[in-house]
Amino acid sequence: MPTIRKNLLQLLFSGAYLLRWNDKLRPVELQEIDKQAHKMLLACALWQENSRDMPAPERTALGQKIIEGGLFDYFYRCIITDIKPPVFYKIKENPEHYRQLTEYVLGRLEPVLAPLGPFWERMRAWHLEGAGEDSLDRRILTAAHLYASQWEFQIIRPLNGFDDEMDSIGQSFVERLNTLRGLRGMDSLLIPGTALARFANLCGQLRFQIRWTQAPRIPATSVLGHMFIVASLGYFFSLGVGACPARSVNNFFCGLFHDLPELLTRDIISPVKQSISSLPQLIKEYEEDELERRILGPLRKEGFGELVARIAYYLGLEVGSEFQECRREAGAVVAVDGFDELQRRYNRDEDDPKDGQLLKICDWLAAFLEAHSSIRNGVSSPHLVAAEARLKGKLNESRLEPVLQLEALLADFD
Structure with missing residues (x-):
């Protein structure tokens, strides 16, 4: 393995x-x-x-x-x-x-x-x-x-x-x-x-959107670069848990597309998103409307319907979130109740499975790398130090920690 x-x-x-x-x-x-x-x-x-x-x-x-x-x-x-x-x-x-x-x-x-x-x-x-x-x-x-x-x-x-x-x-x-x-x-x-x-x-314009805009960093990674890191981590962890080929492919491309909507709304930091209880849902609705208007609708109109269907699958539009485990059944997209059920029952190419929790962990781990690297490069701030500690805690306490051996991996960064 x-x-x-x-x-x-x-x-x-x-x-x-x-x-x-x-x-x-x-x-x-x-x-x-x-x-x-x-x-x-x-x-x-x-x-x-x-x-x-x-x-x-x-x-x-x-x-x-x-x-x-x-x-x-x-x-x-x-x-x-x-x-x-x-x-x-x-x-x-x-x-x-x-x-x-x-x-x-x-x-x-x-x-x-x-x-x-x-x-x-x-x-x-x-x-x-x-x-x-x-x-x-x-x-x-x-x-x-x-x-x-x-x-x-x-x-x-x-x-x-x-x-x-x-x-x-x-x-x-x-x-x-x-x-x-x-x-x-x-x-x-x-x-x-x-x-x-x-x-x-x-897609190319996502390189101009810098993450962590309220916390100067070196290197100042973009949304586009972050997507590639999440995709790559998703693929390697998929190999690590013995994911079937279809699941491994889906996990890479889900990681690669997961922040595509930020092209339309910018990278809104979590504290701002959570400042008003209804704001996350409002942002999500706006993102989906703009995705349809600016990307999915035009592609569908010009004959790229299958590409649109795959992007929608990677973004979890049918199940509410890109970080929701799902599969296909008789052509329909069906939510799966967590990593364990996906791993146990649907880790087969014919189910076209896609992870959720595993990819969320990859998203956190990529953010941890961004914060950790800048701090080690000598560019830090209280916000960045707190973010690094918070992300490390979330990773160590995640339900998949025993499966992915995250605690041992993160211990190397001390």
Whole structure:
């Protein structure tokens, strides 16, 4: 069974420190973890479109390959972050040089990822064997990667007119994305103004929403980066509890989408939400109305009904909360009475199960990492210290602590 340790959490969080385009003039800091979240949101949309006609087991298997491939690439990039893309692509053209670089990267990652057992072995095979470069999962990930990178490029381009690299970089994005137009959904994604392009743009904007606005932190993580951390933790804990493939996939994407409504309302801190008894329900109703008006309705109108249904499932719209365990029965979404019942009775692909409590714990754990990291970096405040202690207490006292061994994990952070 995979073992979740402090060094894995630190590796996951390290993308919050890694700056992108750091040799260019930037209007805002662009962080690796935000780009990875944007990439995986787009990969989810492309997965849905390109697996429409697949049997459920094949569809789930493709989803798991996309998730793990995204994580494999992310961990690799955390090590090679200082290598500029043109240099990296040049290295990749020489099989021997690329193999040597990859062996070095895997050597750095092994102490952290080897405790994950089969996941680590699959990662080694992904990078060393390099088979199936034209496989559907890799093409989807490449398309999502290029789109998310191009989205960032469009932000910095107007400020870098003096830079003679900008034209060639821009043309390279266009050429490489055009080679992937064979994927379903790519034409819609690449045409400005379509519902899918607007959805992709809105997702990218979540990098501008900084969490904990009343408590300055280093690093100042965004809502988008937080979503990626929750998704990754959800996936690794799913492996840890022996979740079936469909449940593992659902948990990753639920974590990835869980704060999407904050695009419409901003990140409202808990004390404000609780200041008026009716405010949480009012916020939720507003979020759902705006989700329908700005995201789900337009996507449905342009033929992306299956994607809308999956987003609704991840957000728990049919059962009242993204943190409510649920499953599917005869096409309908049904609430499940807690983690224990889901684990005991519905941990099967045919039930399309999704966790709730487990993902809430991942949300708390990601917030704990954000507070703890800033305090250890020397940027603290009474609010941040109190939040770290409160989150640690909630995690240690949670009903799933014995299952997830949270107390032992958090003890490493003392």
